[in-house]
Amino acid sequence: MRLCLEARQLACERDDRPLFGQLDFALGSGDIVQVEGPNGSGKTTLLKILSGQLGDYQGELFWNGVSLRQNRDHFLANLLYLGHAPGVKAGLTALETLAWYQALAGDIPSEDTSLEALAQWGLAGFEDVPAHQLSAGQQRRIALARLLLQPRPLWILDEPFTAIDRNGVALLESLIQAHANAGGCVVVTTHHRLDIARLGRIRLGVTGE
Amino acid sequence: MRLCLEARQLACERDDRPLFGQLDFALGSGDIVQVEGPNGSGKTTLLKILSGQLGDYQGELFWNGVSLRQNRDHFLANLLYLGHAPGVKAGLTALETLAWYQALAGDIPSEDTSLEALAQWGLAGFEDVPAHQLSAGQQRRIALARLLLQPRPLWILDEPFTAIDRNGVALLESLIQAHANAGGCVVVTTHHRLDIARLGRIRLGVTGE
């Protein structure tokens, strides 16, 4: 069975302003899709809908053929979502944060793999520093280290390149590519020009206001 | 008299880790300087020091030849600082926010110029929407509209391109260039590759962790 997230006639409006309508797409193994559009065109809104956080949309979403509303648990077990806020507690260290995320996912926390993931993200030496003493980019790197730790097929990433320096951008791009090659599926928004082969696109707000 | 921000032997450490040391530079009319460095190298810290917000540094800062610590009022009257947080109140509309910033600077708020500035930033039609109903990028655009409204010679901008789409990036770059050509001075951090002529650079954390 392939994994598959499918949207049929997806439409959403906020405050009576239509954001997008008649979206139809199906994402499966190996797909990388960039959601594009100017500021305020509804990218974040779309990602929140796709990750099951926002309920007021028209149309239907299907996960492996079953409507998302009925299949939420199965869907969530396959999803890794990173939003605008990094989800990193100011009072916890990087290691503690990752251990908590692993436990939350039902995995057994393993310090070795966490250390490795942090080292890969350039946080070696900062594993035991409370996050509020880290810079904006370092905090986001902790969140991104989850990509290496939690094997979920579907990644939904909302502006993951924010505050990340150039090495970090290259690393993230290679991770996204590798994930798709391994059969995963990635939905990403960014204003960067992504350096990725076989990139699908969903354009929002092209007709504009 | 040229305007001039000068740093002599500027050094800063946080939690016993030296961030940078022996920085010497002088910024004057027409200069554009990009502060570069990987995540956590101290860019934000440097900008907060330069804008007089962070006091625990070694070395001296001078504004037009007088130490910054004695000359704060003069300095602030010449400074426009945009930080990581946009400084846009969720409950206020774009117009109200701009009017408040103008009054705060001692200028007489003028609705026409505000409307013009907002339109230039693509917010026509959103002038009277409370900011919490705007997207991340739209909120930042309100803050950036201040660049058009408040004629201050020295701009200090911390990652101003965050969440801004490509048109916005081009606009901001042209504004920075125009400001420098008109005799202003700009200090900016970003991980973008700036498309700007005669760009000075301050590199932080090259030896770094």
Place this chain on the structure above:
Amino acid sequence: MNRPNEPQRGADAAVVAMLKRDLMLLLRQRGDVINPLVFFALVITLFPIGISPEPALLAVVAPGLLWVAALLAALLSLDGLFRSDFDDGSLEQWLLAPQPTALLCMAKVLAHWLLTGLPLALIAPLLGVMLALPAGSYWALCVSLALGTASLSLIGAIGAALTVGLARGGVLLSLLVLPLYIPVLIFGSGAVSAAVVGSGLAAHLAILGALLAVALMLAPWAIAAALRISING
């Protein structure tokens, strides 16, 4: 990675991790544990100053004052229960975890009670002494507060969940939650008064226990639902 993951089991591990994390965060900022206690003590100090220092008068109003002050201390500490998770995006992450949200909420409420309600119950006798509370009712004070604050934490968490997305939730939270606190207050202060008089203590405590049982059954679902609504807003 070609096969979709099945929903994981491991809910108990997740609940334990949540409990551990919250206890750790609270204990790390030691202030979070001590502050409600000090607030309790301070409010108790305000009353004799505002009302009158006469021991005879104070003894009469002591059970009510102690309970009201403990209730306010528990209430105020609730505001941060979900807010910090909301602000830094952790909340949306753990709502997306493939675990029963209600259980995770329970873990958070338990951590809160362990480090707020329980300590309040334990120091209440000391403040009782200062208010000239008649001897013999200290035990009732402790037990009724321990039982009662557990219900307060559960009920309060619903309010905290509903207001988490709103700026300045603090006062709105009080508004939502205080009316629901009234039954607990009645039977809690009733228990202490009964102990002073020397009658009917067991009945009051039994009712407090029953309230707690109801809260335990219903609150977690309500909290989980409220959180979903809040992040949707």
Place this chain on the structure above:
Amino acid sequence: MNRPNEPQRGADAAVVAMLKRDLMLLLRQRGDVINPLVFFALVITLFPIGISPEPALLAVVAPGLLWVAALLAALLSLDGLFRSDFDDGSLEQWLLAPQPTALLCMAKVLAHWLLTGLPLALIAPLLGVMLALPAGSYWALCVSLALGTASLSLIGAIGAALTVGLARGGVLLSLLVLPLYIPVLIFGSGAVSAAVVGSGLAAHLAILGALLAVALMLAPWAIAAALRISING
């Protein structure tokens, strides 16, 4: 743009703009104005429930209870005074404005008092009736609360400024501020009690006025200094 700007005058315009903005924000989320009032009313309701519904007893404790409840309501509403500005970055912007920070702080405190302290003073008589407060002291209740809450707002703003950068400042704020509130509470509730007895009201009000004068002189500087510290931390 080759000549540096001189420091601007226009401080009065900035102060007025700040006042207007804060009033607008508070009035727009109407909850922020009503919530302290409802909290006040609810706490006053809790006491008869917790203590005893006997009017004779209530009348004795009424001045103290009313003052303590008003004080807590004013205190709780303070937490948000600078916090929302801090969270969205407005605070760092207005601290960088070329205007005297102390004056801008005053404008914020004034807005807070106009929409919190003053309404509390105005509805207090209504709650006084519910607590069987003897007639003839209502006027004293209003005036003492109006004067007193102004001091409370000023003093409390210092605490709010000190804790603005801290997670969960709420309870810490109470801890810092409540001890400093005690003189105001003593003379405030003293004024009401004096009015009940029918003596010495003027002296109490005069002292409340003097406290306010001291607070007006010193607090703005302390608030400004505290804010600078908080954004530095």
Place this chain on the structure above:
Amino acid sequence: MWAFIQKLRSPKWFYAIGGKCQPWFWAAALGLIALGSVWGLAFAPADYQQGNSFRIIYVHVPTAFLAQSIFVSMAACGLAFMVWKIKLADMAASVMAPIGALMTFVALYSGAVWGVPTWGTWWIWDARLTSMLILLFLYIGVIALRRAFASLEGGARAASVLAMVGVINIPIIKYSVDWWYTLHQPASFTITGRAAMPMAMWAPLLVMVVGFYCFFIALTLTRTRSEILRREGGKRWVRELVEEGADGL
């Protein structure tokens, strides 16, 4: 004066001077406290009304005095830190706060224990007791605020501001509490209203008070010195000092 302030800027200088003074203060403190205790507990006559319970005075009064003095010195240090940016002053303030809180607590506790035989109750809302309790809260507030800040510098400044605001309020609180007490209740028993003590009781008390002050100074010196080492751990002179110490061993 200015030269002295300049000297105070250097923790190194203070470390050396403090090291020289501290043994004397410790010796004086231990000597006086030992003398005072033996004298007060064993030789001073028992009170004709209270019997032996009055001997609590030898702990109670010195700690009560200290509790107030320490807050004032803490605020003075805060002022020095904020105005002249003397880091040393803040180090001293930071070690004083817990000592002050402890003294306040001991004064309260000894007073409460003493209250049982004399007043028949642990606690009454007497003016002086109440203002002492509030002082304890102020101490806790200063300590909690300092801890709540992540950065040392921020915590130091915030605690200084609070200490200064608090010290302005202490006389106001004292005055208002006195006023409140006289209003609410006739003074049926007060601490102050007693006749002057006989010399035989008073002399050991004086010894104890001076001893406690010496103890406070000595403890502050010692703890400030270790605070200097902790905060200046990276500085060259500290590292040299540590190496010297290692050589010496």
